[in-house]
Structures are given as structure tokens and as C-alpha cells.
Amino acid sequence: MSASKRRAAWIPYAGLLVLFWGVWGAFSSLPTSKYGYPDPMVYVIWSITMLIPAYFSLRGRKIDRRPIAAVYGLLIGLTGAGGQLVLFKALTIGPAYIIFPIVALSPAITVLMAFAALRERLTALSWIGVGLALVAIVLFSVSSGDSQETGGTYLWLAIGVCVAWGVQAYFMRKAAVVGVNDATTFGWMTVSGLLLIPVALIMMGGLPLSFPWQAPALTAITQLLNAVGALFLVMAMSRGKATIVAPITNALAPVLTIVLSLIVFRTLPSGFQVAGIVLALVGSSLMVYSTEKSGEEPAAAPAREAAS
Template sequence: MTASSSSGRAWLFNALATVVLWGIWGAFSGLSSEHGFPETLVYCVWALTMIPPALVVLAQSGWKLDRSPRAIAYGAAVGLLGAGGQMVLFYAVTRGPAYLIFPIISLSPVVTIALSFLFMGERTGKLGILGIVLALMALPTFDFAPTGGAAESASWLIPALVVMACWGVQAYFMKSANHIMSAESIFFYMMLTGLLLMPVAYAMTDFSKPINLGADGPWLAAAIQVLNAIGALTLVFAFRYGKAIIVAPLTNAGAPLATALISLAILGVVPGTLKIIGIILALTASLLLAIEPDTVDASAEPVTI
């Protein structure tokens, strides 16, 4: 997980670890709420599971934390976008199928690439352009619910789009932040902002309904959410050792699609033809975005907040 920077494959090892960990996490992320543990409290458990990886990261850096106003601003932006998207995701997975929600989220690199194109002067090649076109084509195919009509579809589609936007913008700021602060500091602020939003999630909890506090409640949530936290830690090292324009699409696209495949395999669900087309388009788009060669101008300066 913390392979030496002298290893040219350290970034790939950590990026693939993130894909696997987040893929498994996504497939089971809705189990806790299905067992009577509300998604708002699942968020609180997730925020707490971020603490151990944050301590590990800081220990590895000699407990050095970037504290400049600019670093704090970038850290807060990355953390709030990530934690905010996480909170919306917990809502979405209780109202829609993971095998459709996560392919939509996998298109977040489109947002990252668009922002990087406009504000960082980054360019992509033919494969990247084709990936963006296919990604945009995939989005409308998810707006059709097999039952319940448009209202039921919107109950999970809109939150999924919000998560996609949040994580796409977060990746852009994470790329920018790596120019001016350490990966350890970025992760620490991700953890801190997640904790700061805990009172909001707690206040949103409906305590008038029964809450499962047994083994398949908070403890099941912790077992699932720790996969997310460790995946975030390996993502930090992937960004440290690798190029952000490669790491971001690979992890943001690969993990949700892994979730979709795991969910389909476990649940044995066969979606309609239109949704199958959408999943294939999203998978192809994500793969093209991940393999597109790096065309970043290394001299480009990140845009300040």
C-alpha cells in the first residue's frame, strides 16, 4: 500500500487497490440501511473510519501538515466535495440500484477533464474525445426506470448526477492541490471535513423510527465503510506516485464499474436493453478515459480558489 517511490509501478498498484476496494465497497454500501441502520448514521460511521488512515498517513510524513491559507482552502474544497458527495451517495443507494447508480458516477472524469481543459490548459487526444462523447451518450439511457415511471427514476438519478458532479470537481481540485501541498495533508483535510459534517448527518437522522444497533447495523456499516477509507488512502499514494490525469480517470471510472459488475453478479439482475446499452457505453467511455495518454503541459499552473 505504501510502496517506495523508487518503484515505477507504485502508482498503478495503489490505483488498482483503490479500484478493487471501492468496487467491493460500492456493491455492499446499501446493506446497512437495508438492515435498519439509516444512511445518515452510515455517513457518521464512514467519517470515523477515515481517522485511522489519516493517522497512518501523517505518521509516514513525520506528522507534517501543510497549514498555509492556500493549502487549507484546497484541502477544504477537496474534503467538502468528497464528503458532500458521499452523503448524497448514501441517500441514492437506498433509492436506486447500485448497478445503475455507480456507472453514472463513473462518468465523473468528464467533469474533471472539462474543468482541466478550461482552467488548467490540459488537452486530451482522440481516445479521450471519443470517451467523452460516449459518456455523454450513456447518461440519458439511465433515465428510464423499469417500474414506477419518471418519478421513481428521478429519486436516484438526480442524486447520482449530483455525486458525479461533486466527485468530478473534487478530482480537479485534488489535481491542483498536488502542486502546492503534500498528499498526506490533502487526505488529512478530507478526513477533517468529513468529521465536520457529522453533526449535519446526525441531525438529519429520523430517531422516531427503530434503529438497528446490532452487529448488522453500525458494525456491518463499519466493516463496509473501512473499505472506502482504505481505498481513499491508497488513492493518496496513487496520486503521489502517478500522474493525476491517469490516476483520476482510472480510479473514478474503474471502481464504479467494478461495483456495477459485482452487483449484477451477486444480485443476478438483468437490466433492460436500454440500460445494458448505457452500461456498455459508460464502460467503454471510462476505459478510453483511463488509457488516454497523458498530454498535460507540466508547466501549467493550477487555478487558485
């Protein structure tokens, strides 16, 4: 394979990731809105579908059996799975075109945690991204009063997901510093998702039995898009530079979700919401680019680990 083809090998996987996650985001609330399917049951089905990409991710790869790998793996997995559990609830009461831009601001949490805990020096792009994220949250808060009952609720749930996934990304970086490979991390993410199934069942009071077969079938289809998209992310990141792959996928998947949501559900956001969406995506992309660029500097990781 030529050098140019190797450099472009990540593009098909990144494109599939954007397609799968974009479509999943736009239609993931359908089982609940159309059939009244409980959002904890959506989580249960998602956690099971994660077994499919986990199989392909782990096949032929060496599992890191060190205790530190298990600790970081569980921290990464539980924050990620917990975020999913909250996300499915948020999507039952709020619009996807607002929720996903808020969730995309999770790099702000990662950046601020690295600044506080690891004493990392933040670049100007990182600070600009954090500033835009804060302005975006304010704009979303101003515009969330359109529903007395759910306007504030889905906003806070989305912020909760943002925090959980920002913490998850922080621990991913810590795991990478100590040499935990991606396959091991993905495996623990899958295990953690399955571990929270009892929590989802308790939230429902048991397995629901009075729903048409279309509800779990539609849930399985949409959540399979979510799970396989995660596999495409791993494949894209292993074949391309993080400074290119991460910002593109972080920004374009929510954009596709927003476009599809607006077209299919024929809902127009307010002026404040449009401004918030734009600032959230731009700020998130700046933070992701800055974070991944610093992570590719050879001496950066050891220096940060020694400082912590």
C-alpha cells in the same frame, strides 16, 4: 530494488484498491436494505472510519500550513464528503450497478471545468470521452422509468454525486499546481467529512437508537473498505504513473461492483442500461487517461496557472 520492481510497486496497491472499492460499492447499501439503517448514519460511520487511513497517510509527512492549502483542502473535502452523503442516499433507492457507472463519469465535469476556467486545450480523447458520457446519461435516463417513484430520483442523485466529485477533482488539480501535498489534502478531506456529521444528524433528527447491533457493525465493515481503499489510491498514485494507475482504478472498481451486484442480487440490467454502463466506463477511462497524461507534461501546469 531493481527498476522493474520499482515500476511495478503500484500494482498491489491498485489491486487492493479495486478489490476494496468494488466490494464496498456492491454491499454498501446492505445496512439500509437489510436493517432499515438511516443513510445519514451510514455517512457518520464512514466519516469516522476515514480517521484510520488519514493516520497512515499523515504519519511522518509534513503538513502544508499555508492558507491556500486550507482553502483548497476544505473545497476538496466538502465536495467529496457532500458527494458521499448524497451517494449513500442514492444507494438506498437505486441499484449500485447503475449508480457507480454514473458516478464514474465525474472526470467529464473536471475536464469541462478545466476547459472553461483554465482554458485548457482538450485532446480528441477528452472530447470523445465527454461525448460517450453524454450518451451514457441519456441511455440511463431512458431506462430509469422502471420505477415511477424512484427511477428518476436515484438517477438525479447519482448525477449530483458525479458533479460534486468532478468539482472535487478539479480543485485537487488546482491544489497540486500550487504545491499542496497529498497528505495535507487527505487530512483536510478527513476533517471535512467530520464537519458534515452535524448535517447528517440533523437529517436524521438525532442519533438512531432502535436498531440491532448488526446494522452499525455491517456499516462499519463496508465503510472501512471505502476508507482504506482511499488510502490504497494514495499509495498507488505515489508509486506509479498517473496515466496508468488512474484509468485502471477508475474503470475496474466500478466493473467489480457491477459484477458482484449482478451475481449477489441476481438482477439483470436492461439493454439500454448495459449500453450505458459500457459507454460510461469507456468514456470515463478515456477522460481520466487524457487528463492525467496532460498533467504529467512538465510545462503544462505552470502554463495553465498563468492562463487562469
